[in-house]
Amino acid sequence: MNVLDVLHHDHLEVAKLLDKAAEETDHARLAKLFQSIRQNFEAHAHAEEALFYPQLQRIGSKAADAVAKAIAQHGEAIIILIEMAKLTPGEHQFASKLKAFTHAVQTHVKHEETVMFPLMREHFPQEAESMGPETKRQEKAFKAEGDGKDLR
Numbered sequence: 001m002n003v004l005d006v007l008h009h010d011h012l013e014v015a016k017l018l019d020k021a022a023e024e025t026d027h028a029r030l031a032k033l034f035q036s037i038r039q040n041f042e043a044h045a046h047a048e049e050a051l052f053y054p055q056l057q058r059i060g061s062k063a064a065d066a067v068a069k070a071i072a073q074h075g076e077a078i079i080i081l082i083e084m085a086k087l088t089p090g091e092h093q094f095a096s097k098l099k100a101f102t103h104a105v106q107t108h109v110k111h112e113e114t115v116m117f118p119l120m121r122e123h124f125p126q127e128a129e130s131m132g133p134e135t136k137r138q139e140k141a142f143k144a145e146g147d148g149k150d151l152r
Contacts, residue, residue, distance in 0.1 A: 001133060001136070003052060003120070003127075003128050003131035004128055006132045007112070010044045010139070011109045013040060014041055015133075017033060018037060018101075021034065022099075027089040029061060030089035031089050032151050034084065037101075039143055039146055040091070040143075041078075041081065042081075042142065045077075045148075046142045047138040048070070049074070052120070052131070053067045053070065053071065054117075054119070054123070055124060055131065058124075059123050062119075063123075066111070069111060070108065077101060077105060079092060080100050081092050085087065085102065
């Protein structure tokens with residue numbers, strides 16, 4: 001499986017979870033959705049930063065700048081997640097933070113899929129094919145480490 005397919009699938013999964021969260025009115029279900037969103041996003045970001053981004057940085061300064069921007073976007077999104085974890089889904093601030101996180105994720109996905117994915121396709125098509133399974137393994141391992149832990 002191609003790493004770009006894995007990452008794109010992750011993007012779609014988080015988008016679906018965010019759509020569900022935006023519509024959810026039950027606070028207990030929203031809390032569970034939030035846990036899932038956070039776990040999926042953090043596992044995805046971890047795998048990207050461990051595997052995908054280092055490969056792209058080998059291209060040169062244009063790719064390094066794109067990677068730096070993506071890492072900064074991860075940081076911004078994680079800060080919002082941390083802020084959300086201190087709130088309960090019934091609080092007004094939780095809804096506004098969810099909107100901010102959704103916007104941050106959409107901006108990040110657009111950057112990756114329009115700037116970074118084409119660079120990978122152009123410079124490392126064979127590596128893109130071989131990196132997919134390891135990306136999935138990294139994500140699964142990261143999620144397993146978080147099982148049973150309070151993400152707050």
